[in-house]
Amino acid sequence: AEGLTEEQKKEFIVKDNVGFGEWEWDMLANEWDSVQLAEWGLDVWENLDDKELEAGLIEDDEIPEVKESKVKRGDIWQLGEHRVMCGDSTDLDDVKKLMNISKADMVFTDPPYDIINQNYCKCINAFTENAHVFIMHDDRGIVEYLKKSELEFLRFFIADFVFSCPRGNDPFLNHILISQEKQGNAIKHQNKYDSFGSIIKMKYRGTITNEDIFHKHQKPVDFVEKFINHFSIKDNVVLDLFLGSGSTLIAAEKLNRKCYGIELDENYCDVIIE
Numbered sequence: 001a002e003g004l005t006e007e008q009k010k011e012f013i014v015k016d017n018v019g020f021g022e023w024e025w026d027m028l029a030n031e032w033d034s035v036q037l038a039e040w041g042l043d044v045w046e047n048l049d050d051k052e053l054e055a056g057l058i059e060d061d062e063i064p065e066v067k068e069s070k071v072k073r074g075d076i077w078q079l080g081e082h083r084v085m086c087g088d089s090t091d092l093d094d095v096k097k098l099m100n101i102s103k104a105d106m107v108f109t110d111p112p113y114d115i116i117n118q119n120y121c122k123c124i125n126a127f128t129e130n131a132h133v134f135i136m137h138d139d140r141g142i143v144e145y146l147k148k149s150e151l152e153f154l155r156f157f158i159a160d161f162v163f164s165c166p167r168g169n170d171p172f173l174n175h176i177l178i179s180q181e182k183q184g185n186a187i188k189h190q191n192k193y194d195s196f197g198s199i200i201k202m203k204y205r206g207t208i209t210n211e212d213i214f215h216k217h218q219k220p221v222d223f224v225e226k227f228i229n230h231f232s233i234k235d236n237v238v239l240d241l242f243l244g245s246g247s248t249l250i251a252a253e254k255l256n257r258k259c260y261g262i263e264l265d266e267n268y269c270d271v272i273i274e
Contacts, residue, residue, distance in 0.1 A: 089241035
């Protein structure tokens with residue numbers, strides 16, 4: 001460290017110790033701003049404690065507490081312009097009841113990664129017309145899924161999620177594949193300077209041990225918004241066959257789209273309705 005100024009020495013010490021031990025975050029914040037620290041590989045956001053994380057959750061991603069389920073299998077709830085059914089997304093009759101006479105202009109769905117089922121692909125085919133279809137997968141099931149899928153495969157996207165970790169550990173990376181299928185008419189993004197690449201980097205809102213994550217496939221709302229905003233237009237119907245905790249519905253509401261969703265679990269349906 002010979003020849004370095006005092007400021008450069010401090011910077012060197014921080015960079016050299018990223019990933020080791022614990023940090024006095026208040027002291028660091030007094031010396032440098034968060035952007036500077038992030039450039040050196042030390043993200044203050046990732047090292048907040050549980051109370052700080054809870055306080056920083058954005059309203060869209062907060063999950064209300066559910067006590068006793070008021071939703072029963074087969075129920076359809078009309079939530080403004082949105083429709084939610086407690087039903088089976090692999091059952092053509094259930095999806096038919098949900099859609100009524102409507103067709104989906106876009107599909108964005110995240111099936112359980114241990115399910116390789118052709119039936120929900122048939123449901124997508126039956127209730128879409130010239131639509132963009134996005135299905136999330138893990139890296140192990142994607143090959144088997146593509147063998148069984150009757151949809152026309154177009155391209156992959158990669159969701160690059162960075163999860164917070166306990167202090168002293170490196171961030172946890174989770175790459176999720178998203179396949180685009182059944183080609184539709186491309187909708188250009190309203191902002192021509194905002195490109196939509198094949199890798200979407202997202203920082204998850206909680207730690208990997210955060211008990212506030214209600215659904216194991218819960219997605220940040222702003223992540224779903226990116227796809228809906230780019231591949232649909234106002235008043236389009238967005239179909240989600242595995243609605244989970246309702247991220248797709250919230251994103252659709254914010255962007256003036258109509259979400260038609262189906263979820264098998266009564267408790268998750270309660271969360272969506274709340």
